[in-house]
Amino acid sequence: MRSDTEEPASELPVLYALAGAIPPSPPRTVLRAVLRAERTHDQLLASGRRVHVRLDSGRGSVAIEVHDREGRLCASLSGTELLEMADGVPTPLR
Numbered sequence: 001m002r003s004d005t006e007e008p009a010s011e012l013p014v015l016y017a018l019a020g021a022i023p024p025s026p027p028r029t030v031l032r033a034v035l036r037a038e039r040t041h042d043q044l045l046a047s048g049r050r051v052h053v054r055l056d057s058g059r060g061s062v063a064i065e066v067h068d069r070e071g072r073l074c075a076s077l078s079g080t081e082l083l084e085m086a087d088g089v090p091t092p093l094r
Helices: 009-019 028-046 079-086
Strands: 050-056 061-067 073-077
Touching: 028 050, 028 079, 061 079, 073 079
Parallel strands: none
Antiparallel strands: 050 061, 061 073
């Protein structure tokens, strides 16, 4: 039973932010997003694909590439495309 001085769970992230403290665990939305990304990663691995993220020092940007088992380039992705794919949005690679 909650006491009158105990804060509701929905207000805890705000209170932690105001206090500058790190919450004891990530919010549920973050945990769900991590699980979706993990499933996508597992699906890519099962299909023999790997995502490579590297800094392109010549352009000063990040290069995101998908390679097959033999290391051949399958696709180049934007940051947005990688995040959408990690979030479970259907793509030609999935």
